[in-house]
Amino acid sequence: MSGDVMGIVFVRTIMIYMFLMFALRIMGKRQLADLQPMELVVTLLISDLAVIAIEDNYRPFAYSVIPILLLISLELLVAHLSMKSVRLRSLFTGHPVYVIKNGVLQQNNMRRLRFTMEDLMEELRQRQISSLLQVQDAIMETNGKLSVFLKPQNKPVTAADLNLEPPPSALPVPIILDGKVLKENLPGTGLDMEWIAERLRERNIPGVKAAFFMTVDPYGGVFVLPKEGKP
Amino acid sequence: MRGLAVSLSVLLAVTAGIVVHSIVLKGQMDDFIALTDQAHEAAQAGDFATSSAKAQEILELLSRRQAYLCATVDYGIIQECEVMAERARVCLDIESKSNLLMDLAELRQLFKTIQTSENFSFDNIF
Numbered sequence: 001m002s003g004d005v006m007g008i009v010f011v012r013t014i015m016i017y018m019f020l021m022f023a024l025r026i027m028g029k030r031q032l033a034d035l036q037p038m039e040l041v042v043t044l045l046i047s048d049l050a051v052i053a054i055e056d057n058y059r060p061f062a063y064s065v066i067p068i069l070l071l072i073s074l075e076l077l078v079a080h081l082s083m084k085s086v087r088l089r090s091l092f093t094g095h096p097v098y099v100i101k102n103g104v105l106q107q108n109n110m111r112r113l114r115f116t117m118e119d120l121m122e123e124l125r126q127r128q129i130s131s132l133l134q135v136q137d138a139i140m141e142t143n144g145k146l147s148v149f150l151k152p153q154n155k156p157v158t159a160a161d162l163n164l165e166p167p168p169s170a171l172p173v174p175i176i177l178d179g180k181v182l183k184e185n186l187p188g189t190g191l192d193m194e195w196i197a198e199r200l201r202e203r204n205i206p207g208v209k210a211a212f213f214m215t216v217d218p219y220g221g222v223f224v225l226p227k228e229g230k231p
Numbered sequence: 232m233r234g235l236a237v238s239l240s241v242l243l244a245v246t247a248g249i250v251v252h253s254i255v256l257k258g259q260m261d262d263f264i265a266l267t268d269q270a271h272e273a274a275q276a277g278d279f280a281t282s283s284a285k286a287q288e289i290l291e292l293l294s295r296r297q298a299y300l301c302a303t304v305d306y307g308i309i310q311e312c313e314v315m316a317e318r319a320r321v322c323l324d325i326e327s328k329s330n331l332l333m334d335l336a337e338l339r340q341l342f343k344t345i346q347t348s349e350n351f352s353f354d355n356i357f
Contacts, residue, residue, distance in 0.1 A: 026237055028234075057306070058305060058306040058307045059306075060301065060302055060303050061302055062302055062303050066248075066249070069241050069245050070241075070242070070245060072238075073237070073239070073241040073242045073245075074238070075238075076234045076235070076238035077235065077238040077239070077242075079234055080234045080235040080238065
């Protein structure tokens with residue numbers, strides 16, 4: 001490979017990286033595992049087209065960019081139409097199917113889904129469910145995941161079952177991360193740098209730079225992790 | 232609505248880009264074909280100095296338009312055109328006349344191929 005070609009590959013890779021970042025940003029934030037089948041196919045197609053643009057220097061860049069742009073716009077268009085119309089949503093993404101309904105196995109649905117008993121038992125085992133008898137409903141979602149609902153007698157006890165009223169839970173707010181104060185998190189907490197320094201001093205931590213992680217919860221609970229010295 | 236607007240804008244922009252590109256490329260290839268025809272006529276008349284000068288013009292034009300052509304047309308075919316034009320440029324010998332005419336005819340065909348390959352046709356789709 002000559003230097004020129006390496007240079008072209010270098011620049012093309014950077015361009016494709018930037019372009020894909022922009023393209024996937026437009027597509028929206030969805031975990032790979034949560035993708036609908038069509039979204040997964042589009043993602044795979046885009047990755048394939050991007051590889052061609054990087055590998056094949058003789059092929060114009062536009063030949064990869066145009067299909068990627070088209071796939072993303074069609075995906076957005078379908079997503080928009082699906083949001084507007086229930087009928088179209090059902091057409092594009094299908095609908096959830098009962099595998100177990102009211103404790104009864106839906107064999108016809110399983111046959112249609114090509115979902116075997118082994119698959120079902122595996123899914124249940126992964127959820128620490130040992131017997132079909134424990135399951136009230138199991139639904140195959142449109143993204144291929146199985147939602148399982150236990151019979152009332154097999155559900156774990158909750159605070160509501162015991163008529164208890166636990167205090168509302170609140171998320172601790174990170175204040176220091178790797179020796180730096182996260183100033184954007186301070187306004188909502190009513191804390192200032194002096195208060196932080198005081199809490200650090202109480203824990204024999206000389207300053208912000210010596211703290212690795214610090215959180216404060218709305219009830220005043222403070223958690224601090226000092227920074228470890230380099231080995 | 233934002234998704235729809237983005238999607239339709241991208242679709243429109245891509246379609247407009249393709250239409251503009253096909254018009255621009257047709258015009259550019261017409262220039263190349265005209266120069267090739269002039270070189271061909273000169274070579275047929277035995278005026279190798281003119282045919283070489285025209286081939287030189289083709290090379291210069293290819294070089295000036297390289298960025299656009301490489302971004303939109305298969306680079307392999309552009310390289311073939313450059314090779315053909317270079318062979319026509321260095322051919323100043325009466326004994327190579329038939330080869331020169333063949334090269335120029337082939338070069339014209341290559342420019343024509345680039346021009347027509349960008350034409351939208353259902354035959355090309357399937």
